[in-house]
Amino acid sequence: MHITNEEELVSAVNKMRMAGTDLTEYELKSASGGIPKETAESISAFANSSGGVIVFGIRESGGFHAVDIDAKSVQAGAAQAARELVEPPQAVEILVLEFESKPVVVVNVSEAPVREKPCYVKKYGQINGSYIRTGDGDHRMSLYEIDRFTENQLRAARNDIAVAKEATTDDFDNGLLEGWFARVRATSFGRSATMSNEELMANRRVIDYDENGVARPTIAGLLSFAEYPQKYYPRLNVVFTSYPTSRKGETGPGGQRFSDTVNIDGPIPAMVVETVRAVSRNMKHGAIVKGALRENVPDYPLPAVREAVANALMHRDYSVEGQGTPVTVDLYPDRLEISNPGGLFGILTIEKLGTSGATASRNQFLSRILEDVPYADYDGRVGRVVENRGSGYPTINRELEEALMPNPISRSSLDGFQIVLRHRKMTEQEGKAYSKNNVEDAILAFLSERESASASEIARASGIGIKTIRGYISKLLDDGTLDAIGTRNSPKRRYRLSG
Known part of the structure; x- marks a missing residue:
């Protein structure tokens, strides 16, 4: 958000007047006594955030009006701050515009490239001089935020291959490992196909060797193959919570704060499956009368939930600072929120998500391992945890x-990423009652897709009691529409379309 002319300046000031304060993208400074000493801090904050505008010559107190400034001196001071007082230097755009018949100096600060963050005030050093823009102010960054910026800058995060020093290879689930060995060898060419098991694990960083030469799981290996990684890292798990209202902490009609809450542990393959199951059992599955009796329609498509959970576990921050924070899955009456520590990595941005070629892995080794880990999904099908493509x-x-649902809402900051799925809108057919005719039509449609079916199978598909269904079947038998297979009182009796 930049200001390039008087019209845009007036519009920005009017917004701030309505809010009664500076905004995230705008910082007003009086500068009646010269360039303010905190100018470098503001440049650092905007460069480390999404960019912004510093306006010199307008005083916030008293109604956001212009004051007299030495525009030439302020312009020179702003240029010096951007070029000499911060590291790395920032190429800002400086304009002199008119507001209320007085000159003001506008400094447009662009977001710094990933490789140049954090931008910091030289005299304070990186640890004490790195700022970020939050709300209407500039705030000193935490060590955790600086570490995430440095990680992005290097483009080589390696927290996923840190050695789990207390763990041993006995912690591995041999079934998962054997499936992985088979998959890797079947899909690899060259050296990987002929390595021993230990060589393969070492080269793919499933294991590494401690200072005594003992092979131990890495965090990536532990989370991919261990029966219970939380023995060593208790918060590298998923916390699922279903809330009775749309606001966290608000109690429901019965005074309860949660409708359901559970800690989901185990390796990543198991956590993905169990999390999807937890979401499924806590959300509604609407019934639509459609063709072959009825179709269950969940509030959220389970394949989408599965992908979001898998992404959260694969791309979360596994640094020491991030290990105390779990992935959280929060189900509200109007939305599903999936959050993980650690924002988007590298050059990936919210705008690039979902576009062709838009991928950047914070945990490169974990991602590569999970490509080949076999597991039974929530629906019983055997697949791989991720495609990593x-x-x-x-x-x-x-x-x-x-x-027919809207795209997700995604939010990313230095310390976290969140994806929000909005509740499915109810369809016109949802909850539609069966009439005599459409039950008969639905039974016929159901049987047209099969050789035969029992009364109990038809009842389960329709959601109608078996006694009622038998009444409809009896009528269809009487008028010759259906044929029966088996004797009248046989529990194995089935029905099919006549002719």
């Missing part, structure tokens, strides 16, 4: 689109 977010978008 940048397909996760497009899958989420596609599943939501097919369910």
Whole structure:
């Protein structure tokens, strides 16, 4: 958000007047006594955030009016602050515009490239001189935020291959490992196909060797294959919570704060499955009368939920500072929120999510390992935890689109990422009652897709009691529409379309 002319300046000031304060993207400074000493801090904050504008010559107190300044001196001071007082230097745009018949100096600060963050005030050093823009002010960054910026700058995060010093290879689930060995060898060419098991684990960083030469799991290896990684890292798990109202902490009609809450532990393959199951059992599955009796439609497409959970576990921050924070999955009456520590990594931005080629892995080794880990999904199908081809977010978008739901809302900051799925809108057919005719039509449609079916199978599909269904079947038998297979009182009796 930049200001390039008087009209845009007036519009920005009017917004601030309405709010009664500076805004996230604008910082007003009086500068009646010269360039303010905290100018470098503001440049650092905007460069480390999404960019912004510093306006010299307007005083916030008293109604946001222009004051007299030495525009030439302020202009020179702003240029010096941007070029000499911060590291790395920032190429700001400086304009002199008119407001209330007085000159004001506008400094447009662009967001710094990932490789140049954090931008910091030289005299304080990186640890004490790195700022970030929050609300209407400049705030000193925490060590955790600086570490995440440095990680992005180097583009080589390696927290996922830190050695789990207390763990041993006995912690591994041999079934998961054997499936992984088979998959890697079947899909790899060259050296990987002929390595011993230990060589393969070492080269893919499933294990590493401690100072005594003992092979131990890495964090990536532990989370991919250990029966219970939380023995060593208790918060590298998922916390699922279902809330009775749309606001966290607000109690429901019965005074309860949670409708359901559970800690989901185990390796990543197991956590993905159990989290999807927790979401599924706590959300509603609407019934639509459609063709072959009825179709259950969940509030959220489970494949989209699965991808979001898998992405959160794969791309979360596994640094020492982030290990105390779990992935959280919060189900509200109007939305589903999936959050993980650690924002988007590298050059990936919210705008690029879901576009062709948009992928950047914070945990490169973990991502590579999970490509080949076999597991039984929530629906019983055997698959892989991730594809690691940048397909996760497009899958989420596609599943939501097919369910006639809006795209997800994504939020990213230095210390966290969140994806929000908005509740499915109720369809016109949802909850539609069966009439005599459409039950008969639905039974016929159901049987047209099968060789035969029992009364109990038809009852389960319709959601109607078996006694009622038998009444409809009896009528269809009488008028010759259906044929029966088996004797009248046989529990194995089935029905099919006549002719």
